[in-house]
Amino acid sequence: MPGRRTPAVPLDPSLCKRCQAEKPSINVRTEPLCTGCFSKYVSTKVVKRMESFRVRHSDPGKQRTLLLPLSHGPCSTALLHLLHQHLQGQTEKTGRTGFKLHVLHIKHPEKTDIDDSLLNKVQERFPTHSFTAIPLADVLSCEGVPELLLQHDSGSRNENNNEPSNGETQLEKIFASLTSPTSKDDIKNILIRKLVVTFATQNNCEAILWGDSTTHLAERTLSEAAKGRGSSLPWIVADGDALHGIPFYFPMRDLLSKEIAAFATLIQPPLDDLIHIGPSQPPVSTKNTTIDDLMRQYFESVEQEYPSIVANVVKTTSKLQTVPLDQIEAQCELCDVPLDGEAAPARSRLCYGCIRTLPGVA
Numbered sequence: 001m002p003g004r005r006t007p008a009v010p011l012d013p014s015l016c017k018r019c020q021a022e023k024p025s026i027n028v029r030t031e032p033l034c035t036g037c038f039s040k041y042v043s044t045k046v047v048k049r050m051e052s053f054r055v056r057h058s059d060p061g062k063q064r065t066l067l068l069p070l071s072h073g074p075c076s077t078a079l080l081h082l083l084h085q086h087l088q089g090q091t092e093k094t095g096r097t098g099f100k101l102h103v104l105h106i107k108h109p110e111k112t113d114i115d116d117s118l119l120n121k122v123q124e125r126f127p128t129h130s131f132t133a134i135p136l137a138d139v140l141s142c143e144g145v146p147e148l149l150l151q152h153d154s155g156s157r158n159e160n161n162n163e164p165s166n167g168e169t170q171l172e173k174i175f176a177s178l179t180s181p182t183s184k185d186d187i188k189n190i191l192i193r194k195l196v197v198t199f200a201t202q203n204n205c206e207a208i209l210w211g212d213s214t215t216h217l218a219e220r221t222l223s224e225a226a227k228g229r230g231s232s233l234p235w236i237v238a239d240g241d242a243l244h245g246i247p248f249y250f251p252m253r254d255l256l257s258k259e260i261a262a263f264a265t266l267i268q269p270p271l272d273d274l275i276h277i278g279p280s281q282p283p284v285s286t287k288n289t290t291i292d293d294l295m296r297q298y299f300e301s302v303e304q305e306y307p308s309i310v311a312n313v314v315k316t317t318s319k320l321q322t323v324p325l326d327q328i329e330a331q332c333e334l335c336d337v338p339l340d341g342e343a344a345p346a347r348s349r350l351c352y353g354c355i356r357t358l359p360g361v362a
Helices: 035-048 074-094 109-125 136-141 145-152 167-177 181-202 214-226 230-236 257-266 291-305 307-318 352-357
Strands: 026-028 031-033 064-069 099-107 130-135 207-209
Touching: 026 035, 026 257, 031 035, 035 074, 035 257, 064 074, 064 181, 074 099, 074 257, 099 109, 099 181, 109 130, 109 167, 130 136, 130 181, 136 145, 136 167, 136 181, 145 181, 167 181, 181 207, 181 291, 181 352, 214 230, 214 257, 214 291, 214 307, 230 307, 257 291, 291 307
Parallel strands: 064 099, 064 207, 099 130
Antiparallel strands: 026 031
16 A cells, blocks of 8 residues: 555564674674674775765876874774775776875884884785885974974983984983973874874875874863863864864774774784784873873773763864964964964963973973
């Protein structure tokens, strides 16, 4: 009869909720999915965020270069894998791609051997992309960094011959001069971002693709507010943000950290041998726990039972309005946050958060 609907076939709860053909291998926010449907779920989330870089938006013969910072963690490694697949799909459909990837790894002195071994494996797995590895100490040659930080480092010259020390030694002394674990963590993150931005600019990259999950973006939102950079919140989660001189994009922003970690393990072949995860034990003394550590521990527990809370932090922050770039009169010399008319010290132009991080400068 007209208007009568065929009764829906009841779902079998023992099978994948989407395909109803395979046994589920993971629960995604209460939805049981098989490995195939879960992989499609993850891939779709990322590809939707790459809309600006579709083939139809690119000019033939003028391929855009996007920079992907690779930390060897689950998120950035999974992002490389997903974009590699995405580019293969573009080639199969159209014969060309909307962009090409340049992968950058920042080397840290304490884990150089691990970095070299993992990067070789990654290059073997994804040989069609360009790879570069540079030491974090290279940031000391970036514009604006040396005069601001080296004045805070009273030991930046060799005591015996009054000659400048090498970059790694200078960097070690800068970190040694900082007064708290939070300050050291904060400066390290700022320097990594500044080095990545400088590299992207020097190599004519159109944008930077960060591997931050929605969990990590939520962590950063609260930690930056706690550090005194509340005015930076709208910029932290904004796709297309060019506050630092080049647009930032977060293709993994709709995925939880635990989902990305599961994806890296479940796909075939897995990405486990390309990922380095450091010790997860919290510091014995709470005084050595950084603000970032506290936020990480908090959201790791919250995303297990209440994933919607994590997503809501990011969604709420994304509703905040950013100031148009042409209306920003001055930016912090160190972290680039708009100063918003703040009274900065006479010797530098720092935001309140950086003044707290570098008390010696103030």
